[in-house]
Amino acid sequence: MEALWSSGVPVTANELREKLAANRERGKTPALTTVLTVLSRLEQKGFVRRDRQARPHLYGACLSRANHVADLMHEVLESSSDRTEALAFFVGSVDESEAQVLRRLLAARG
Known part of the structure; x- marks a missing residue:
């Protein structure tokens, strides 16, 4: 969520993945499928909204x-x-x- 909030605007899953990778001190960059899974779960819980009209889809936080x-x-x-x-x-x-x-x-x- 922190990465979405700090973006300020809806982002693609790949942009979010890159942002997460840049913020990691050590370790592997998360796989795109992992980022998509987490985004999907956050969407189901009402924390994230997905713009399905955009290609690729854009994800943003529902609340500040x-x-x-x-x-x-x-x-x-x-x-x-x-x-x-x-x-x-x-x-x-x-x-x-x-x-x-x-x-x-x-x-x-x-």
Whole structure:
């Protein structure tokens, strides 16, 4: 997903493969079939969309990185038996600049 997010635009499986290969410090470049399999599974799970009109097909992230992280945070909060305690632990773990951002966002929300 990181490679798709950093691309900023939909890419072909081969472009993604090349990007993954460039980011690897050691080891083999992933096979194109492996990249296609992972993309297919991510598409089935709703993380990736495929443009079938383009040849070769183009793949892009369904959500931005920020939206995905927000969804994960919401999922964790929903799974907690005590939301207040979970929020308290989260707030206790942020630094002062992050706390200021949270205060500003909450104030803007009303």
